[in-house]
Amino acid sequence: MNNLYSEAVRRLSTVCSQGEARAMVRILLEDTFGVGMNDVYADKVRQFSADELCEFRTMLQRLENGEPVQYVTGKAQFGELMLRVNPGVLIPRPETLELAQWAAAECKAGARILDMGTGSGCMAVFLAMNVENARVTAIDISESALETAKSNATLYKTDINFRRADMLKPETLPHEKYDLVISNPPYVCDSEKVEMERNVLEHEPATALFVDDEQPLVFYEAIARHAAASLVPGGRLMVEINRRFPEETAQVLRRNGFVETEMRKDTEGNPRMIKVIRK
Template sequence: MTTQVEAGATLRQLQAGLGLDPLENRILLCHALALPRVALITQSERALTADEAARLASLVQRRLDGEPIAYIVGEREFFGLPFRVAPGVLIPRPDTELIVELALERLPQGGRLLDMGTGSGAIAVACAHTRRDAVVTALDLSDEALAIARANAAANGASVRFLRSDWFAAVGEERFELIASNPPYIAAGDAHLAQGDLRFEPVGALTDHADGLSALRSIIAGAPGHLVSGGWLLLEHGYDQAHAVRDLLQARGFSDVQSWRDLPGIERVSGGRLP
């Protein structure tokens, strides 16, 4: 599918005629023309120049070709904060706000939090921004992801220590009051990897190239050596993995093992406490 954006078209006309849903129309119009959203109303009869029309047409075509809107504009809101995103990191999703809420409830005053596989830094930055007393460390194996995460921490005024690490390798014998992670959990060959936004996101951040549980197993196995007594481990996982993750947590000796549902009612996060 292709789109035509003509010079001379007004903002009012374009809001109804770009072939995207209304919200995406507004986002791309504002991004292409560097306008605040209110200008779509106050300047509704403004006509596009030829350069503006060409720029908007290019962005709309990218979206029609399936590219995620967050990658096109380079930003996504998460937990009320703006996050820079690029194809080297997953796009933060509202479902992941659940693990942030659970972490904030369980982290004691002045507590140490470890975010494993931080990607864009969404979990770590949201927690550090909300809880200025917390001591937050974030790990990732990707240099590109760490650069984006550091930029997001700086842009949001959040104090986070970032380390390049293959899971727990870089934290030595350190212990934390809470460990949180949204690791790769889609099984290899899952049809979802070839659908929608996932086609454009970094495959290594989506799948473990195995049964979907290998990263979760590694984190659960290593967590007791990096948690204080009574510390919490919280893990985001797939829609059908809650039972398996609870079994892994119980087998590793965690207590108070449970799962929590996201807004659509799916068991999205499971966790437990080190006795």
């Protein structure tokens, strides 16, 4: 096993740093084959079968081709959750977890929650599990994403109402009343693609990531309008944002009648999430 581990790290080190290579091989071994690194270092790992070796080498080749390790294993960590993911959904990011944790702390028992653009269902499932008796509705334009989100809800035995809807088409949106509306919408400008990693550009769903440079806040406009109509007085709207447009995004929310703007930074020190309250 030590030889297999060393070979894998050596191969991946040709396409990424050695630290990243070690991390990816560790995830591969732990998440797919149940092999811990302590056993690898102590050379106490059982022998892989021929089928397991074939699967391991196939997965290694996918990593060498730049595919994200989460898609290769089909799993992504989100706090204490291990979610199912695939190329039809974004890989959940740490800053999205920070937003979900903040939102959970804002909610009272029995909160009615709408997750707009649920993707893998990461925030919807997290909130259903961390807010007592939460009543969660989650929407997405993608049928593929909704299927993935439903599988994650089933995995963690959470009761979530999933609906297909387009944030930019108000007639498709649910019109119930909510205590919290939360969203991590597409917000990366097309011009920012030059700053992004190749594995993101080539493998993650562009429709969940990018917006036209001419309309960078188009989704926030739509979310704010719907939240203004759907939230009860005192209800919260919480969104993840592009670090380039923190004040512009806040202005969009305030124009739609929201007050008490609170902005938080991510672990990198960038403005990344906003909470506002409906009057």
